[in-house]
Amino acid sequence: MLTVQYSGNMKSLFTKEHRNQLQQIHQNIYEKKGEGSDFLGWVDAPSKTNEELVNQLIETAETIRKQSQVLIVIGIGGSYLGARAVIEAMNPYFQKNDVEVLFAGHQVSGAYLKELIEYIDDKDVSLNVISKSGTTTEPAMAFRFLQKYMEERYGDEASSRIFATTDAEKGALLKVAEEKGYKRFVVPDDIGGRYSVFTPVGLLPIAVAGYDIKTLLAGAKDAEKELEETLLEDNPAIQYATIRHSMYEDGLTNEVFASFEPKLHYIQEWWKQLFGESEGKDGKGIFPVSVTYTTDLHSLGQYIQDGKRNLFETFLMVDQVDEDLNLISSETDEDQLNYIAGLSLHEFNEVAYKGTSEAHLSGGVPQVTIRLPKIDEYNIGYLLYFYMLTCAYSGYLLGVNPFDQPGVEAYKTNIFKLLKKPGY
Numbered sequence: 001m002l003t004v005q006y007s008g009n010m011k012s013l014f015t016k017e018h019r020n021q022l023q024q025i026h027q028n029i030y031e032k033k034g035e036g037s038d039f040l041g042w043v044d045a046p047s048k049t050n051e052e053l054v055n056q057l058i059e060t061a062e063t064i065r066k067q068s069q070v071l072i073v074i075g076i077g078g079s080y081l082g083a084r085a086v087i088e089a090m091n092p093y094f095q096k097n098d099v100e101v102l103f104a105g106h107q108v109s110g111a112y113l114k115e116l117i118e119y120i121d122d123k124d125v126s127l128n129v130i131s132k133s134g135t136t137t138e139p140a141m142a143f144r145f146l147q148k149y150m151e152e153r154y155g156d157e158a159s160s161r162i163f164a165t166t167d168a169e170k171g172a173l174l175k176v177a178e179e180k181g182y183k184r185f186v187v188p189d190d191i192g193g194r195y196s197v198f199t200p201v202g203l204l205p206i207a208v209a210g211y212d213i214k215t216l217l218a219g220a221k222d223a224e225k226e227l228e229e230t231l232l233e234d235n236p237a238i239q240y241a242t243i244r245h246s247m248y249e250d251g252l253t254n255e256v257f258a259s260f261e262p263k264l265h266y267i268q269e270w271w272k273q274l275f276g277e278s279e280g281k282d283g284k285g286i287f288p289v290s291v292t293y294t295t296d297l298h299s300l301g302q303y304i305q306d307g308k309r310n311l312f313e314t315f316l317m318v319d320q321v322d323e324d325l326n327l328i329s330s331e332t333d334e335d336q337l338n339y340i341a342g343l344s345l346h347e348f349n350e351v352a353y354k355g356t357s358e359a360h361l362s363g364g365v366p367q368v369t370i371r372l373p374k375i376d377e378y379n380i381g382y383l384l385y386f387y388m389l390t391c392a393y394s395g396y397l398l399g400v401n402p403f404d405q406p407g408v409e410a411y412k413t414n415i416f417k418l419l420k421k422p423g424y
């Protein structure tokens with residue numbers, strides 16, 4: 001189990017009244033009651049995902065791996081970030097996997113799509129187009145270009161190289177997939193995009209990248225069970241949600257997710273969508289931001305140390321790393337680093353964490369530290385489930401529905417009006 005440490009007094013947060021409230025929330029989540037309960041399908045998704053589906057996903061991933069050097073995943077938001085978060089956390093920095101997973105439809109850039117098509121032109125390609133609604137503009141636009149490219153390049157064979165992940169019964173993408181005969185996977189009705197990483201939305205691209213989705217699900221499944229059974233005060237998800245809520249009540253409305261591990265960048269991006277869309281509504285919510293240290297100690301560190309005191313900081317620390325280097329000693333010691341010769345870079349980061357957290361704390365930034373044993377499929381599965389559960393507790397503590405996102409419609413409507421979309 002991962003652990004949560006707090007710079008304040010955690011025990012004092014669990015008053016009788018608060019315990020009762022948490023107990024109720026805990027029960028509602030696991031019994032799938034309460035506001036937004038139609039979207040609580042993710043709660044037992046890890047334990048309920050049947051083996052047949054997992055095997056089917058693994059077989060499809062094998063087919064894709066055999067026929068492709070590149071898989072392009074088309075999607076945005078929750079139909080994109082979960083897969084990318086896991087893949088980028090696991091991927092080596094420089095060495096390319098046998099099958100490269102690339103993304104499209106997560107932004108709008110002609111240059112990006114043009115260069116992507118040039119890049120794949122001498123490689124074998126498959127597509128996985130993912131959209132629950134099937135009507136999201138950015139992936140739909142990207143799919144238009146890439147579908148045409150695939151049809152021109154592969155002719156009839158294109159339909160066996162395009163895989164669609166859609167709603168079970170509705171949406172434009174579902175219709176296209178059926179007409180063209182694409183192999184299709186389903187995003188369950190009761191699971192919203194940002195909670196869908198343990199469904200085919202996340203699992204298929206992750207398996208194609210060469211990572212073990214059974215172990216990822218095993219980590220999530222253990223999290224599901226342990227976090228359901230662990231008592232309130234000892235339960236890391238409840239601890240984290242409670243601490244966040246108490247910070248918020250103290251006027252700290254920005255949470256800085258800090259990591260010393262560059263590979264966790266897209267987990268931070270996934271986390272921002274998860275918490276931002278779940279909590280930011282009805283004029284409430286903590287604004288989620290992220291930093292990677294030590295890089296950002298040389299940029300945003302100044303603000304965190306000395307700027308407006310409306311933030312708290314959550315470190316995600318990784319205990320064990322697979323690869324490391326010890327600092328070499330130098331005969332001349334011109335750079336005066338010999339005093340740390342022999343220290344590993346991971347050890348340096350642990351010291352940097354300690355120094356940074358003490359400095360920021362003395363500057364008035366309270367802290368939470370989440371400790372993950374290591375970066376592998378099992379622990380990432382555990383971590384992502386832990387965040388989703390924390391987010392549900394947190395949203396309910398705040399008094400909002402953590403599973404809708406009505407606010408994202410306003411800008412979309414404006415864009416459609418400006419573009420004179422029929423009906424707007």
Ligand SMILES: O=P(O)(O)OC[C@H]1O[C@H](O)[C@H](O)[C@@H](O)[C@@H]1O
Binds near residue numbers: 078079
């Ligand atoms: O899967 P889709 O229906 O294409 O949705 C993709 C994303 O776009 C929307 O605008 C929402 O804000 C997100 O919550 C969602 O994950």
